[in-house]
Amino acid sequence: MTTPVVIGVGMMPFGKHPERTIVDMGAEVARAALLDAGLAPTDIDMGFFSNVLAGRLFGDATIGQNVLWEVGVNRIPVVNVENACTSGGTAFMLACNAIKAGEAEAVMVVGSEKTAVPQLGLINSGQTELDTQLGLVAPAGFALRACRHMADYGTTLEQLALVAVKNRRHGSLNPAAMYRQLTSVEEVLSSPMIVDPLTRLQCCPNADGAAAVVVASPARARRAGLLPGDPRWVSVRAALLATGSYENPQDLLRWETDYRAAALAYERAGLGPADVDVVELHDAFTIGEIIHCEALGLCPPGEGGLLVQSGATTLGGRVPVNVSGGLLSRGHPTGATGVAQLVELVQQLRGQAGARQVEGAKIGLAQCMGGDKSGDTKSCTMVVLGR
Amino acid sequence: MASPGSIRPVATGVFTMPPDDTTAPHLLGGACDRGHGPFFPRPTYCPRCLDPVHEVDLGGHGTIYSYTVVRTRPPLGFPQPYAVGYIDLEEYPLRVFCLLDPTCLDELKIGRRLRLRVGPFGDDGSGEPLLRPLFTVAEEEG
CATH class of the missing domain: 3.40.47.10 (Thiolase/Chalcone synthase)
Structure with missing residues (x-):
C-alpha cells in the first residue's frame, strides 16, 4: 500500500x-x-x-x-x-x-x-433541521455534554477553564494564532456566560x-x-473519516464515533496512544478537548478534566495537546481548521515549530469533529503523521 | 397576537396539536411493523429494515438528562435567554432534544420531571411566529 x-x-x-x-x-x-x-x-x-x-x-x-x-x-x-x-x-x-x-x-x-x-450568529448544524429549529446551536450541544460530564464524573469549572488557559499559553508561542495574550482561570470563568457553563473564553473565536x-x-x-x-x-500513517449513527438513548458523555475513529486510526497506523508525541484536536469548546482526550486514550474515560489539571497535555508534559493554541487560541475559520492542524503537526515533526516545539516529536495525531445529529456527530476525522 | 389556532407548527408529525387548552400535547415518533423503534423524530423509512413506519404516541412526560441555558444571540426570534435539554421520555426509552420553558430556569435540574406543552415560541427566521413544543416543569403530584 x-x-x-x-x-x-x-x-x-x-x-x-x-x-x-x-x-x-x-x-x-x-x-x-x-x-x-x-x-x-x-x-x-x-x-x-x-x-x-x-x-x-x-x-x-x-x-x-x-x-x-x-x-x-x-x-x-x-x-x-x-x-x-x-x-x-x-x-x-x-x-x-x-x-x-x-x-x-x-x-x-x-x-x-x-x-x-x-452576519454570522451562533453556528448550527443546518438551518432546516428539527434540532436547529428547536434551538440547538453548536455551543449548546457541547454545553449539554459539559453539564452531564460534571454531574457524572465530577469534572469542575476550574478544569474546563484550564483547557482555555493552557491553549492560550500555547497560542502565545504561535505567530499564526489569533489570541496570543495569556489568560487565567479567574479571567476565563468571569468572562460573559455564553451557554451554561461555557463562558466566552471557553468558546473558540470566529476567525x-x-x-x-x-x-x-x-x-x-x-x-x-x-x-x-x-x-x-x-x-x-492514517487519514480517515467516520460518521455517527442513530442510537437512542444516546450517551452524551462520549461520542461513540470518536472512540471508533480513534481505534481505527491507531490500528491503521500500527501504534497506540502511548506512541503519540503531539496532538491537535477539536477544542471548539473546552469540554470538547476533555472528552476527545478520553476518546483518544490519553486518559481513562471520565478523567479528561484531571488530565489537563495534571499538566500532562501542556507543552513539556507527557503528551502535549493543541500546542498551536488549538481552535480556542488560533481561531476557527471552519474550513481551514482541519488543514491548519496538519500544518502544525508537520512543523512539529520537522522540528520547525520554534518556541512551541515538542522536543523529538516523531508521531503526531490530528482529530476533528463536525456537525451535531441525533446526539451524535456527523463527521469525525483522524490523521496520524509520522517521520 | 394571533391565536395558537392560526399559527403554523414548526414541523408536522412531531407533536399532537391539542384541540383545546385542557388537553395535554404529546410528542410523536415512528416505528415499523417489525418492531423496530420507536424513533424520534419519525423517519420516512425504518432505518433498520427500510419498511414504512407508522406514527407512535410518545406521551408528554419525561425527566431532564441534561440541560443548558443559551444566554447570547438567540436564533429564530427566541427570547434571551432560552433553555434546551435532552429529556428521557417516560413511556419509551428515548432521549430527545427539546426546548425547555424559559420561564422556569431556576427549577431546572438533572432528573427533574417535565411535561410537554405547545405554544407560540419564536419565528421561522423571517418574523412569522411558529408553534413549538417545549417541556415545562410538571406539577407536583398529590
Missing part, C-alpha cells in the same frame, strides 16, 4: 482580516505550500478545497477553482469539500486516497474561510484564515528531492 507523504505546507496568521477575501487568503497559503514543496503549479495533478460557510454568508460556490487558478493550478480535477468542522480533514483524506489509488502523484489541499463577519498542504506519492516525494528518514519526510 502506498503511504502518502506531506511535502509542503502553507499557513497564514488567523484572525480578523476584513480586507482579505477567501480567494486571496487561499492563494497565499497555496503559493506558500508550493514553494515549501519545491513544486511548480503544473506539478499538481489534483486539488481539494475546503470551505463551509461561504455559500451561506457570501453566496459563493465552487471556490476551489478560483483559489487554485490564482496560483496557476488548473486543467486538473478540483473538488470542493464541505463537511462542517472536519472539511479540511476530509479534503486531506480524499487527497491521500487519490494518491493511494494511483490517480494522482501530487495533490494540493487548501482550506480557506471567513467567519469573522457580523478568517487559510492553510494548505501538498501531499505526494513516495516516488513523487523522492523526485522532489526528499528521502525517507529526512526530517522533511512526513508520512501519512
